[in-house]
Amino acid sequence: MEKQLHLNLLASRPPIAGGFQSSSKMKMGPGRKRDFTPLPWSQYFETIEDIEVENENGKDIFRLYCSGSHGPVLLLLHGGGHSALSWAVFTAVICSRINCRVVAMDLRAHGDTKVKNPEDLSADTMAKDIGKVMEVLYGDNTPPIMIIGHSMGGAIAVHTAAANHIPSLLGLCVIDVVEGTAMDALNSMQNFLRSRPKSFKSLENAIEWSVKSGQIRNIESARVSMGGQVKKCEASSSSPGVSNSIGDDIIEEEDEEVEEESNKKRMKEDDKEVLFLFFT
Template identity: 75%
Template sequence: MSALEKSMHLGRLPSRPPLPGSGGSQSGAKMRMGPGRKRDFSPVPWSQYFESMEDVEVENETGKDTFRVYKSGSEGPVLLLLHGGGHSALSWAVFTAAIISRVQCRIVALDLRSHGETKVKNPEDLSAETMAKDVGNVVEAMYGDLPPPIMLIGHSMGGAIAVHTASSNLVPSLLGLCMIDVVEGTAMDALNSMQNFLRGRPKTFKSLENAIEWSVKSGQIRNLESARVSMVGQVKQCEGITSPEGSKSIVEGIIEEEEEDEEGSESISKRKKEDDMETKKDHPYTWRIELAKTEKYWDGWFRGLSNLFLSCPIPKLLLLAGVDRLDKDLTIGQMQGKFQMQVLPQCGHAVHEDAPDKVSLVLNDCKKTTVRITLDATEDKSLSLSLHCLQQLLWSLCRCNCTSSPNSPWQLLMALALHVCAEELLVLCCFIPGPCG
């Protein structure tokens, strides 16, 4: 792999460092925000994109955890959206408006543990197993034993958690799986450089406007509209900051640093303490989660991810910002038609934020099969067909080209449908891979 290719793969988790030519800079480099065309970096409320917000309580052995979800839509299958590391459910805001305008569906965007407005008893536990269980628990708390058809869509870390959730069968009504710009090979390669990237970020911001401005001008989010709502979920007001290394603020991150004076160690230490005391007043916003402290979980999120993804017995879609991100296992799987893949060039790592319209179009175009079964109501309400059973039948149907056999999935589906008592059973929208899928 060339040096240029390696540089393009830096910062794959949880968010991607600026790429050369994207208006960003390499770690440690400085970037000026000089005068130019004035842009509006003011924050935008979530209510401009989502219809409602809910705090879902989940019982566990340590007490109650509360998960923040943002929702839109009232009919159709549920698109359960999982954000990347350090981000929040608000990263899906602009995408939500785009997909709702094209597809009849329900949106549930979830703040994962230790992110956004979610509050849990053990915020330090960010293992893939725990977060996957969280997703299943939230679905159960919201919908009980009969959840609607659900498709999991996850970006970066959220994509990995979506795969772990699906492979563990924690969402029984799962109909499809979509990963956005996360591949095991490139993610594992990027872990070595992740700490350097995190150290290169500002630690504090003077205001929400400064945070939004930094995210756009550094290339973290290339879509200003999305940044104005998304960054609100990534930063919080400081409760007090102390750092032995001093606080790296937005001023240091995007404006030329002042050179340090030649001072003795005692005076330098004193100055750093004074700087820390002034940080809260001068730079009252900091990151909601310290990603550097989650390093011990990174390997568990991504190792073995490609094979887990390929082994999930449901229709699958992989969205990438570049075809070079495919690793060996996924390349072979894609050639065998085991999943659909779409590449959206000229996007950063946050594909769904940079190009929400394009992502919504891809999802709409991939809706290959819609099955609608309308039946007359009868007096016997005791007979029913489980959604999981119907999903498995449809999946078998997708893999079978022949419907003439008396035992074909179509024939089995219709035979079972005769025993279902409902005025309108359901609408299933699912991704269908190629004939070899």
């Protein structure tokens, strides 16, 4: 009975209020400059938690972004090469529609999660990560949990459910899930990962690339999530990585005047500059 009530609650989908429009569907007029400045996670989630999990090699620390205080838990697992922040826009929308709690997790070797063995991306290991994190987070009072996984996250969700790592599992939703193990999913992504730029001159530059390359179609999502996909580092302008950075090679949709202004802003850099590199 309780499980059915939770399912009914999750199925509630009131219409979107008037005036809301997905950023990915907004058409930009000629010459209109789009905003690629980063957005803070706090605009979409209520809290950040770092969960420590003991293992044979020491402690692993998993980054969680959370919202809500009542109702069933939606555990969100991102795809390969992305992060928990990829669920930011979804979280804001779903929490405005239904009474639920959201936990978006940076999987191992992604985002701000730090593990002793980031090379171990096997399905079994990543599924165990999920179970251990939920156990530490909720203890013996684990609430009803529904896992929603995208791509690689969907594969991990299936393995987590099959291994019964979450006894209070309420349901499972997989989006664009790949067949096979999580490792198979990562192997199938290698061509895409190799095609990405080695570095960016700014986070804004990374956001712009993600949108114009088609990696992320929703501008708002790109502005909040790209910070979870790249890491900040300092490098000399004479280092090899700089020549491979993306600054001026993006296909512009704006008019020449706006494009020139954008390029001039990106070209203002010292001999010692900050670069943004992909985590994976």
